[in-house]
Amino acid sequence: MFPSPGPGQEKQRSKKVYDYPKTLEEARSYKYGSWAGDPDGNEYKEGLCADEVYNSEPGPSFSQCLRKNGKGPDGLYCWQHVKKVEGS
Ligand SMILES: [Zn+2]
Numbered sequence: 001m002f003p004s005p006g007p008g009q010e011k012q013r014s015k016k017v018y019d020y021p022k023t024l025e026e027a028r029s030y031k032y033g034s035w036a037g038d039p040d041g042n043e044y045k046e047g048l049c050a051d052e053v054y055n056s057e058p059g060p061s062f063s064q065c066l067r068k069n070g071k072g073p074d075g076l077y078c079w080q081h082v083k084k085v086e087g088s
Pocket residue numbers: 049050051065066067077078079080081
């Protein structure tokens with residue numbers, strides 16, 4: 001079982017054990033782009049895909065996918081990333 005992230009626990013989550021938010025609540029509790037130098041990251045933006053994507057420009061970073069959502073668990077994912085979520 002995956003431990004569910006409660007208040008104060010998000011900052012300890014590692015990219016290596018990243019598991020996809022399955023509900024709107026999980027997406028809202030996730031900090032997009034958080035890392036050691038920016039532990040707070042960014043809030044989930046409603047209506048957009050809940051996946052976290054890697055950006056090589058302007059510098060290595062992670063951020064929320066900016067495609068429109070509507071597919072997958074709770075309709076949280078875009079057409080592209082729903083394949084990653086449901087394909088596992
Ligand atoms: Zn996406």
